[in-house]
Amino acid sequence: MDCYGALDIYKIFFHFLWIIRDNLKISMYRLRVFRVSGLKRFMHYTNFFHTMRSILNAKVMTLGLVLACSTSLVVPAFAQSEMLNTSEVDALPDATASGDTFGFDDEGFEFEKSAEELEDSFRKEAFDQALKQLLPLKPREIRSTLEHYDRTVESTELPVHPYPRPESVVQNISLDPGIAPLTVKLAYGYVTTLSILDLSGAPWPIEDISWVGDFKVVESTVDETTHMLRISPESKFAHGNVSMRLVDLDAPVIMTFETGRDAVHYRFDAVIPKRGPGAKTPLISNGITLTAGDPDMSIALSGVVPKGAETLEVSGVDGRTTAYVYNGMTYVRTPLTLLSPGWDSSVTSADGTKIYALEETPVILLSDRGRMVRARLTAREGLLDE
Secondary structure, three states: OOHHHHHHHHHHHHHHHHHHHHHHHHHHHHHHHOOOOOHHHHHHHHHHHHHHHHHHHHHHHHHHHHHHHHHHHHHHHHHHHHHHOHHHHHHOOOOHHHOOOOOOOHHHOOOOOOHHHHHHHHHHHHHHHHHHHHOOOOHHHHHHHHHHHHHHHHHHHOOOOOOOEEEEEEEEOOOOOOOOOEEEEEOOOOOEEEEEEOOOOOEOOEEEEEEEOOEEEEEOOOOOOEOEEEEEEOOOOOEEEEEEEEOOOOOOEEEEEEEOOOEEEEEEEEEOOOOOOOOOOOOOOOOOOOOOOOHHHHHHHOOOOOOOOEEEEEEOOOOOOEEEEEOOEEEEEEOOEEEEOOOOEEEEOOOOOEEEEEOOOOEEEEEEOOEEEEEEEEEOOOOOOO
16 A cells, blocks of 8 residues: 555545534534424533534544644655565566465465374374373483482492401410400401311311300301301391300310401401311321410411511412511411421411421422422512511
């Protein structure tokens, strides 16, 4: 629509208002000539229509001023818009030439869908809704939740105190009544294996056993008689003792069970300073001797080199044989059998490891399953743990 078309519309509108004004005048004239009963009632209608006519004239004049002002503002805007869009309108294709007045392409709109398309659409929406209800979390959120749960479980199950230090010891048991019994260190949640051996390293069977305390003691059921016990405390601070009677041994073997948090004996080999019923016959009858509670032999048998000992270089045999000098004696730890020189004392563990205490010597002869081997002992420079 151009500016001239807008002016024509306004003219028609003003003409319509003018016709309404004339009709009102005619109606008022007819009311004047119409005789109504009572002059008062007639004067009432006359005053009413005079008032209505003045109000209507004022409203018509106001509306005309508003429309005139709007026209004065809109006409320049229409003219400028027509000038700017003339080139674009000329570039558009002629829709009337093809018989399409509005130029719409009905094929580009899909007003209706087939039954299969609607069913697929409904199924997809139902699947999405079910997936959101069953698995509302995204994979990243699920992963974060599982990690948070894992940290929570770890915090609840991780002990407040550090884990106990594991130890494997070999100790000699004294049968003297005035000697304090040995203490076996236990820890809640751990199993300690206790083995009873004689001085030759052979198992010494247990005839009967009795214990007191909140402990679970399980005997080995491989043979009818056993020398091995598995002990586990059932409370964090359990305390008690055990009394065992060994086969062919008159004196009882007594030990103390103590549950702590600092250290735990994974393996405890208790060596009786006598020959048991299954003792092994030594190559030299007077060679195997053991003093009950000898700390040096117990330390050597456990594989711990005492502080201040001088380690020796062992050549001619494999790494299973070690030696060191301590308190004026040479201690040889080996799974082999010592043939020469003669030793002062010896002890054997349950796994066959032997400890020999002998005078200082540069060469020793050993038997490796019937084959004689020669080992040389030479001093190293420095002291261990210095």
